[in-house]
Amino acid sequence: MFAFMHWATPEERRKLGQARRKQVGRQQHCVHNPKARQTPALALLERSMRGRVPALIKLKYELMAESPFGYFRGAVPVMAADLAVLPNAGIIAQLCGDAHVRNLGAYAAPDGRLVFDINDFDETIRGPFEWDLKRMAASLTLAGRASGHKESGARAAVEQCIARYCGQMRDFAEMASVDVGRYQVHRLGVVAPVHEALLKAERATPLHTLEQLTEPVPGASDAAARRFPGEAGRFPGEARRFKEQRPMLSRITGAQAAGVLAALGPYRQMLEPQRQHLLTFYRPLDVAFKVVGTGSVGLRDYCVYFEGNGPADPLFLQIKEEPDSAYTAYLPDAHPEHHNGKRVADGQRAMQLQSDPFLGWTHIGARQYLVRQLNDHKGSIELEDLSGSGLQAYAEVCGELLARGHARSGDPQVLTGYLGAGDGFAEALATFGALYADQTEKDWQALRKSRKASAKT
Numbered sequence: 001m002f003a004f005m006h007w008a009t010p011e012e013r014r015k016l017g018q019a020r021r022k023q024v025g026r027q028q029h030c031v032h033n034p035k036a037r038q039t040p041a042l043a044l045l046e047r048s049m050r051g052r053v054p055a056l057i058k059l060k061y062e063l064m065a066e067s068p069f070g071y072f073r074g075a076v077p078v079m080a081a082d083l084a085v086l087p088n089a090g091i092i093a094q095l096c097g098d099a100h101v102r103n104l105g106a107y108a109a110p111d112g113r114l115v116f117d118i119n120d121f122d123e124t125i126r127g128p129f130e131w132d133l134k135r136m137a138a139s140l141t142l143a144g145r146a147s148g149h150k151e152s153g154a155r156a157a158v159e160q161c162i163a164r165y166c167g168q169m170r171d172f173a174e175m176a177s178v179d180v181g182r183y184q185v186h187r188l189g190v191v192a193p194v195h196e197a198l199l200k201a202e203r204a205t206p207l208h209t210l211e212q213l214t215e216p217v218p219g220a221s222d223a224a225a226r227r228f229p230g231e232a233g234r235f236p237g238e239a240r241r242f243k244e245q246r247p248m249l250s251r252i253t254g255a256q257a258a259g260v261l262a263a264l265g266p267y268r269q270m271l272e273p274q275r276q277h278l279l280t281f282y283r284p285l286d287v288a289f290k291v292v293g294t295g296s297v298g299l300r301d302y303c304v305y306f307e308g309n310g311p312a313d314p315l316f317l318q319i320k321e322e323p324d325s326a327y328t329a330y331l332p333d334a335h336p337e338h339h340n341g342k343r344v345a346d347g348q349r350a351m352q353l354q355s356d357p358f359l360g361w362t363h364i365g366a367r368q369y370l371v372r373q374l375n376d377h378k379g380s381i382e383l384e385d386l387s388g389s390g391l392q393a394y395a396e397v398c399g400e401l402l403a404r405g406h407a408r409s410g411d412p413q414v415l416t417g418y419l420g421a422g423d424g425f426a427e428a429l430a431t432f433g434a435l436y437a438d439q440t441e442k443d444w445q446a447l448r449k450s451r452k453a454s455a456k457t
Contacts, residue, residue: 010173010413013411013413013414013417014173014413014414014416014417015417016414016417017091017411017413017414017415017416017417017418017419018417018418018420019417020089020090020091020414020417020418021089021418021420023087023089023090024087024088024089024090026418026419026420026422026424026425026428027424027425027427027428028087028428029130029134029425029428029429029432030427030428030429030431030432030435031086031432032082032086032432032435032436032439033085033086034082034439036082036085036086037081037082037085038081038085039081041075041078041443041446041447042446042447042450044077044078044081045074045075045077045078045447047077048077048326049298051323052297052298052299053298053299053300055247056247056291056297056298057298059247059291059297059298060074060294060297060298061447061451062451063294063297064294064444064447065444065447065448065451067146067444068142068145068146068437068440068441068444069139069142069143069146069383070294071440071443071444071447072100072138072139072142072440072444073100073102073293073294073295074294074295074297075440075443076097076098076123076295076326077326078443079135079138079436080123080326080327080330081330082436082439083128083131083134083135083330084327084330088128088130088131089128089129089130089418090128091128091129091130091410091411091414091415091418092126092127092128092129092410093126093127093129093132093405093406093409093410093415094124094125094126094347094350094351094405094406094408094409094410095123095124095125095126095127095128095129095131095132095327095347096118096120096121096123096124096132096347096351096402096405097121097122097123097124097125097127097131097132097325097326097327097347098120098121098122098123098135098295099118099132099133099135099136099139099398099402100135100136100138100139100143101136101139101140101143101381101383101386101394101398102380102381102382102383103118103119103120104116104117104118104119104380104381104397104398104401105117105119105197105201105378105379105380105381106194106197106198106200106201106377106378106379106380107119107201107356107377107378107379108201108377108378109354110354110355110356110357111354114198114201114202114377115353115354116185116188116194116197116198116397116401117352117353117354117401118351118352118401118402118405119352119378119380120293121344121347121348121351122295122296122320122322122325122344122370123295123325123326123327124325124343124344124347124348124351125325125327125328125331125343125347126331126409127327127331129406129410129415130429131327132402132406133162133165133402133429134429134432134433134436136161136398136399136402137158137161137162137429137430137432137433137436138432138433138436138437138440139433140154140157140158140161140391140395140398140433141154141155141157141158141433141434141436141437142437142440143383143386143391144157144386144391145437146383147383147384147386147387147390147391148387149386149387149391151434153391153392154391154433154434154437155430155433155434156392156430157391157392157394157395158395158426158429158430158433158434159423159426159427159429159430160392160395160396160399161395161396161398161399162399162425162426162429162430163399163423163426164395164396164399164400164403165399165400165402165403166403166419166421166425166426168399168400168403168404168407169403169406169407169412169415169416169419170416170419170421172403172404172407172412172416173412173413173415173416175412180404180407180408180412181408182353183353183404183407184353185397185400185401185404188397191390191393191394191396191397192385192389192390192393192394193381193385193386193390193393193394194381194394194397196379196381196385197379197380197381197385198379199379200378200379200380201377201378201379202377202379203379204375204377204378204379205377206313206314206315206316207312207314209314209316209374209375210240210305210314212375213242213243213249213288213303213305213316214240214241214242214243214286214305214314215240215241215242215243216239216240217239217240217241239285240285240286240305240311241285241286241305242286242287242288242303242305247291248290248291249288249289249290249291249303250288250289251286251287251288251289252287252288252289252302253287256287257287259364259365260287260302260304260319260364261284261287261304262364263319263362263363263364263369264284264304264317264362266362266363267319267360267361267362267371270360270361270362271358271360275357275358279358281308281309282306282307282308282315283306283307284304284305284306285305285306285307286304286305287302287303287304287305288302288303288305289301289302289303290302290303290318290374292318292320296320299320299321299322299323300320300321300364300367300369301318301319301320301321302318302319302320303316303317303318303319303374304316304317304319315373316373316374316375317358317371317372317373317374318370318371318372318373318374319362319364319369319370319371320369320370320371320372321367321368321369322340322341322343322344322361322368322369322370323340323368324340325340325343339361339363339368340368340370341360341361341362341363341368341369341370341371342361344361344370345359345360345361345370350405350408350409351404351405351406351408351409352405353404353408356372356373358371358372358373359371359372360372381394
């Protein structure tokens with residue numbers, strides 16, 4: 001068999017990347033043409049609301065109307081359509097799909113250490129690698145504007161992000177392939193915005209989540225005091241339940257809660273045996289509906305509160321509805337998974353160095369869900385963290401982590417062959433980022449006008 005197969009050499013793979021420059025030159029990535037839109041932005045947003053919880057659609061629009069960056073977070077379907085009409089290099093990698101500055105964050109690795117990486121994969125899919133970079137470029141520009149930077153400072157941040165991506169990819173092309181898969185970024189703690197996220201993650205313990213999201217069942221504190229005399233305040237109570245914080249958090253009971261708990265059966269079956277065993281030590285105590293993020297508002301998102309070895313051993317699992325990626329319609333050869341929860345979990349594992357040990361998927365009726373831990377030592381950045389020198393330092397981190405994700409799921413030789421050693425690609429992406437940020441601001445204004453008009457009618 002081997003005698004008839006051709007195994008491409010590193011040089012051949014690199015030349016394949018170089019040949020892709022004829023399809024789309026690196027400097028051509030600066031182009032954004034709003035007139036090429038085949039469907040208006042507001043119509044694309046309206047289409048994306050189909051199937052969502054009707055009572056939450058207004059909330060999603062309100063969150064998007066708060067700021068251009070808020071709009072950007074919720075408008076992946078718009079950008080997916082805009083990217084699809086542009087020429088691409090045809091170099092495929094696993095896409096985060098929603099690469100923006102707030103979709104990187106800190107979380108606990110399986111061994112308990114805090115790590116910082118890309119941490120949102122709802123839109124993940126295999127597609128043209130530059131789509132992630134273009135979304136990140138627009139994100140950095142919008143974040144720079146929101147955090148008080150001049151246009152030149154925002155542009156410099158994008159250029160540094162893309163230059164770091166290219167430089168890191170060149171390094172990956174020279175490394176042993178197995179080392180690429182386990183490459184760690186060691187300097188993250190010295191970057192101020194990342195340091196702040198890691199501090200938040202350190203404080204976000206399961207007991208902190210317990211305090212934030214739950215409350216004692218009436219009478220439980222008295223029962224705990226009787227059971228643990230002289231230890232008042234040490235234990236969170238024998239019985240707790242989710243707080244009512246509508247519309248963001250609300251308890252569900254009866255048949256609806258039973259349906260959510262039933263979904264844990266198929267979820268447990270897809271876990272690795274050691275994870276299945278660990279989960280047997282936790283019993284579910286309560287179920288809630290939770291509103292999360294901006295892009296996900298309106299999708300069905302459930303939280304299950306478990307208890308292990310007593311009240312001080314809580315576990316929270318999030319069961320999050322996953323529709324098709326916004327990019328699916330524009331990638332007919334992408335072979336999307338038949339289960340979108342699995343799509344997200346597989347994409348996350350492909351790009352992340354270490355992933356949630358409870359990551360999995362399930363279904364409730366015909367709807368597909370991702371399952372993961374909720375708020376287990378998680379911490380994200382705020383736009384305010386990007387003031388001053390924070391933006392450019394953080395931009396380099398974004399570039400390095402995207403490069404690692406694409407190298408793990410794509411081919412560093414092909415990517416390096418395409419990217420080369422010059423600055424043209426970074427400069428083109430900085431121009432695109434500014435143009436798309438301008439377009440986002442116009443789309444945001446159009447959304448605000450439409451909401452005001454609908455409020456008057």
